[in-house]
Amino acid sequence: MRGLAVVRSVAWFVLLGLILFGSAGTLRWPQAWVFLALFILCSVAMGLWLRWTDPELLAERMKSPLSGNQSLRDRVVIVLVMVWFAIWLVVMGLDVRFGWSVGVPRWAEVLGAVLILAAFWGWVRVLQANRFASVQVRVQSERGQSVASSGPYAVVRHPMYSFALLLMIGAPLLLSSWWGLVGSIVAFPLLAARALGEEAVLLTGLTGYREYTEKVRFRLLPWVW
Numbered sequence: 001m002r003g004l005a006v007v008r009s010v011a012w013f014v015l016l017g018l019i020l021f022g023s024a025g026t027l028r029w030p031q032a033w034v035f036l037a038l039f040i041l042c043s044v045a046m047g048l049w050l051r052w053t054d055p056e057l058l059a060e061r062m063k064s065p066l067s068g069n070q071s072l073r074d075r076v077v078i079v080l081v082m083v084w085f086a087i088w089l090v091v092m093g094l095d096v097r098f099g100w101s102v103g104v105p106r107w108a109e110v111l112g113a114v115l116i117l118a119a120f121w122g123w124v125r126v127l128q129a130n131r132f133a134s135v136q137v138r139v140q141s142e143r144g145q146s147v148a149s150s151g152p153y154a155v156v157r158h159p160m161y162s163f164a165l166l167l168m169i170g171a172p173l174l175l176s177s178w179w180g181l182v183g184s185i186v187a188f189p190l191l192a193a194r195a196l197g198e199e200a201v202l203l204t205g206l207t208g209y210r211e212y213t214e215k216v217r218f219r220l221l222p223w224v225w
Helices: 002-024 030-053 055-061 072-098 106-129 159-174 178-205 209-215
Strands: none
Touching (some): 106 159
16 A cells, blocks of 8 residues: 555646646756655655654545545536646746746745745644545544634635645746636635535534634635635
8 A cells, every 4th residue: 555655646746737737848847856855855755744643644644535435526626626637737837838928026036936945834733733634525424523623714614625725826936827826816716616615514523613613703715604
């Protein structure tokens, strides 16, 4: 199982690079190399940290979000997110190839890198606060799931998605793509749809979740939604 996880991770990183550099038509894209380095190093570090601190959570997060026990609605949302992500990367690569975006300042690229690091830091905080943070939408009764309400969960109900917004803003900035930043807007309703679907499951299946939603009002963005 561990070897399979390594193979899947390597394949995912290679695919990420192929999409970016293939659509850009060149390997001479230093911002993309920085993006890949940040993404790979942070992902590997987070995986190793979970392996040492909570292997059960790591195993849970290695499951497929498209497994047969997921609702049709959730599988549709996940597929749409995957399609969006692939198109988003291609658009940013084409942006570089054809020079659609001009005037992206260096400070914006640096800010993008900082936002990506902040996203990974936030995800670590989420996993520290919620050892039931699965990629699947389900109640983990076999693991004795309880409501997470500390750390980031004291601010918003779906902080994993909230920190994903930082990546969605940071990546196009680092990659010098204004069009990528515009494309990030498309993913916002997809994240909202996943959050609503997750809440529907937790409200009916997880004891204490309804009371938690009454205490923590906002889903993704404080004072917004």
